[in-house]
Amino acid sequence: MTTQSESLNSQLSTPLSEFLQQLLNGLSLGAIYALIALGYTMVYGVLRFINFAHSDVFMVGAFIGYYAGKLVPENTIWGGLVVLALSMLGCAVLGMTIERLAYRPLRGAATLNVLITAIGVSLLLEYSGQVFFGAAPRTFPAIFPVKNFSVGGLVISTNQLSVIVVAALLMVALQFIVHRTKIGTAMRAVSLNPKAAQLVGINIDVVISFTFGLGSALAAAGGILYALNYPSIDPLMGVMPGLKAFVAAVLGGIGNIPGAALGGLILGTVETFVNGSQWSTYKDAIAFAILIIIMLFRPAGLLGKFTVEKV
C-alpha cells in the first residue's frame, strides 16, 4: 500500500512532463494503428467487407523490410527510405494479388462468403509465414539512424518522431489522392454506387485493385514503423495490432478516412495511458470498453455517417 501512495505523490510532482511523455508514446503507437486502420476503412468503403488479411499484409511488410534492410547500409536515411519504398511496393503487389485471386472471383456473392475467404487468406499468410520466415522472432535491423534528445524532461526518440511524421505525410497524401485525383474520384464513385460508376465508364476492376494496392502499401509502412519501434518481428505479429486497427477504424466510423486516423490515435493514446497506470493489466479491456461506450452513443462511429459518401 505504501508503494502506491508513494508513487502517486511523486507522479503529482512532475505531472506535466510525464503526461507529455505518455502523450508522445501514445501518439506514436496510435499513428501506427491509424496507418493500418486506413487500409481496413478504404476496402470497406469500396467493397463493403472487412479484409481480415490486412493485418497479415502488415506483417509481410515488416518481413520485406527485414530482408531488404540487410541489403542497404544500416543507419542511413536513404537506406531506410529505400527499404520503406520496397516494402510498400511489395505489399501493394501482394494486396492486389490477394484481391485478384481470392476476392474478385467472389464479387457479387454474399458478403459472408468474402468475409470467410478473408479469414482464410489471413490464416494462409500467417502460417505460410511460419514456414517461410520461421516461427521464432527475428530482430529487425536499425535501418534509420536513431537519436534520442531530451526537451525539458521529455525524451524524444527520432523513431517516435518519424512514425508520427511519416504517418501524417501518408495520410495527407492519401487525402490528396482520394479528393484531388482522377482515380480518387473514381474510387469515391465506386463507393457511392458501383453499378452507376460502371455505367459512366469507370473500370471497377482497376479501381478496386488500386484501392487494395494503396491500402496494402500503407499497411507495409505501418509494419516498418512498428518494427522500428518494437524490433522483434514474427509471423503472428500482425494479429493484435490488426485487431486494434480494425477497432480504430470502427471507432472512427468505418469507411471514413479521417475517422480511421482519429480512431487510431485515440486507441493508441488510451492504451498507453492505461498501460502507464496501476491498471496496466486491463489495458485491452479498458480500450475495448471505450469502444463499446462510443458505439452505444454513436453507432456509426465518431465521424461516420450513415448515408454519405464513403471511400
Next chain:
Amino acid sequence: MKFASLSLTTFAAVTLSLAALTSCTRKQDTIKVGHFASLTGKEAAFGLASSKGIRLAVEELNAAGGILGRPVEYLVEDIQSKQGESATVVKKLLSRDKVVAILGGNPSTNSLEAAPLCQNAKIPMMAISSTNPKVTEVGDYIFRICFIDPFQGAVLAKFAHENLKSRRLALLTSVTPYGIGLSNVLRQRFTALGGQIVLEQKYAEGDKDFKAQLTALRALKPDVIAATGYYTEAALICLQARALGFEIPIIGGDGWEAPQLAELGGKAVEGTFYSTHYAATNVAPEVQSFVKKYRARWDNETPEGVAALAYDAMKLYADAMTRAGTTDGPKVRAALAATKDFPGITGRTTMDAQRNSSKPAIILTVKNGRTEFVTAVAP
C-alpha cells in the same frame, strides 16, 4: 467422391495401425522418455536448448549400453510457445506413446498444464526450468531439477541490495505464474533488507510496448529496475528504457537466459544482470567437460543454463531407474524422491520433501554481447 475419400481414410487408418503394430513389436524393449518443449515461437530458445541437452545425455547413455541394458528412445513434442499445447502433447505422449517418464517444461505455465496429467497417469515428470513453487505442489510424481522462485527472488534481492547497492527498486512484473512468483518474493525480501519498492508495474508476455510503464517509473527515480519475465520482453524493456534515458542497471531471473537477449537487445542489454542455474565459464571440471562435449555435438554452441539442467534431468532419470531396477512409474518415483547428492553439471542435487532441488544461483552480466560470470549467491 464420398466413397473414394472414405475408402482412402480407411486404407490410411489400416496402414497406420499396421505400422504402429510393427513399430510396437520392433521397439518393444526401448525405454521411452517424452519431452514437451517450445521448439518454435517466442520461447523456442528454451525448448531447443533443453532438447539439445537431453539428446546429448541420451546419446551418452545409449553409447554406454542404455539404462538397465535397454536403449533410451527420446520423443520430443513441440508446444509452439502456446498455452494449452502442453496438455495436448503430454496426453499424446502418455496415452499413445506410453512413455515411462516425462521431461519438461521450461516456463512454469507449461509445467502446470502438464503436471496433473502425469500425476494421474502415475508417470514421473521432471520440470526443467519451471521455478514456480506450485509446479511440484501438484502431486508426488512431479519433480524439478532447478531451484524455485523464493530462492531465486531472494538471490536477486540480495544481489540488488548488496552488490548493486540498490535502495529504490522498480519492479516490472510479467503477468505469468513465473513472473508473479518471482516478483512477490523479490518484493518481500528486498523490503526486508531495508530497501524500498518504488513502484510495481505489470505487463503481459507478448507485449511490445513498455514505454508507458517506464515513463511512469521515471519520475520516481529508481536505482535498479527488475523485469521478471522472459528474454524477448526483457530485451524490449531494456531497449525502451535506454531510449527513455534510463542508465541504471536492469536485472532479471533465469527467464532472461537466451542468446536472443543480446541479439535483440544489442547495446541496451550491456551491463544488465540476471540470475541463473549455471555458468559455462565456471571452472569446475565437470562443467568444463560438459561444455566441451556439448560444443562438439552442437556446432560449437555454448550450452545455456537450460541445456545443462535438461542434461542433468535426463541423467537423474537414468540414475533413478538404475537404482529402482525398473522403469515402473511408482518405483522410479520413489527412487527420484530419495535422490541425495546426485552429481550434476548444475551442482549437487538433493530432492527435498517438496521434490525441489536446491543449489546455489549464479549471477551473470552481459558484456560486449557475451555473458560473463559475476558471482555465486546463496540467499
